[in-house]
Amino acid sequence: MNKHEEITNIIKKRIYDKTYPSGTLIPQQDVLAREFKVSRPTIKKAVDSLIALGLLSSQRGIGTRVLSHDISYKTNEYPADIHKGLTYLLGEGRITCIIINFSLEFPDDHLQKALQLSSSSPVYNIIRLRKIDNKPYAIEHTFMPVELVPNLSEDVLYHSIYQYIQETLELEFSGAYRNIHADKPSELDQEYLECSFDDPVLEVEQVVYLKKGAPVEYSRSRHKYNNSSYSLYDPFLRKQYNNEQRGVAIESNE
């Protein structure tokens, strides 16, 4: 672990255990630098990452303050890999998975674009149903290039594709584009998510990229509307109205 990450974690603990209570100023950066026997830029880096998480806020000439978010922090991790994430959170046994479809096909135009593939490069077409305590939680429809993820078996599908990619194939991820929107339930949704025709569905569409740069997954996860939601903290780091994209956006499909 890096120094700045260690310090990040220590400060985070001190925030949660109220060593640094909500609303108060934490010690100055040079005091922390002396305490942890590091240089000030290292402290700064640790503080910055806690600002990005929404736990701290700095003001020049004043200090760095602990923010108090009374937002109920029931936020479950939602990494690219729902299965491993939920297993981690809820423990083994409560999460189950049903494979609805597992086949190979050639990508259509949309997939060719999203995964940057040629039409002759086969992809897996996977549909899985995730359950928590035997109640349906999400339908995940996943496409992955066979080229990048060889030898995918049903065994892997029941566990974690992401673990297989990281640990067996030793590939690294760089990040994911996501688009979150509401939709009417499809027939598949109504059947597997056990919802009626007028129950809205929350869909998280994403493209996951490898560090190498290649897209490794296109997927759509659909959730019953009263079952889950997507939470995030958006630190207003930059001038808001740049001429360029930022992380967070709403698009209007006129």
Place this chain on the structure above:
Amino acid sequence: MNKHEEITNIIKKRIYDKTYPSGTLIPQQDVLAREFKVSRPTIKKAVDSLIALGLLSSQRGIGTRVLSHDISYKTNEYPADIHKGLTYLLGEGRITCIIINFSLEFPDDHLQKALQLSSSSPVYNIIRLRKIDNKPYAIEHTFMPVELVPNLSEDVLYHSIYQYIQETLELEFSGAYRNIHADKPSELDQEYLECSFDDPVLEVEQVVYLKKGAPVEYSRSRHKYNNSSYSLYDPFLRKQYNNEQRGVAIESNE
């Protein structure tokens, strides 16, 4: 403008104008350091912010590669302030605003918690309908503490509350917690968004914080399901399964 921000913008331009084509390696950090006559850590900072935007990906021993996201980049800015953001994007004249409600009240329990107020501290209760080209776009229901945002007038509501807060009151924002979910349309939605009883609605619920630490807004923006969506890039910066929260999360409301 900081040096690292200037360099960030220059590199960004070079990515968009294909000086650094998709998929290729950009020059090494020490080459860039010499070109821009800055130290390497400054280059690193610029590169890091482009990694956070999803434009670059670095690998030790190899270099820094331009990612190519064929995701259609129709992403409109969605800052906390929809009005100013959309005005910036679409130009003056296409955005209009109707005030459906503007009143004062004392906060209920939920609002007291979200805005960290006592029950005797009044809040504005504002409902506005946003239109693009005279077609309904979103219903925004906003609560703000009178204490923090004094002298709010209808005039300000038609323009930008955020501009008023930043420029007149000279307050700074630190960021916002958001929760995005799907919902059934309310009667208000059906009336003003012109949707039918089985059209889903996408709601973005947020609490916006000042740098000082105080929550300054609690709001819910509701959109017709086929009208807008929420997009973001999630860089997988940290180990995914830490014992602590990250920005992105799904919560299951069991």
Place this chain on the structure above:
DNA sequence: CAGTGGTCTAGACCACCCC
């Protein structure tokens, strides 16, 4: 091995706030 990015240092200067 040489070359890449990742991290850290020690110190400096500046911008800003409050007294």
Place this chain on the structure above:
DNA sequence: GGGTGGTCTAGACCACTGT
């Protein structure tokens, strides 16, 4: 003026990659 965080430097060392 005295104290805060924000930024930048010049150089160093390390971890990792590919040959």
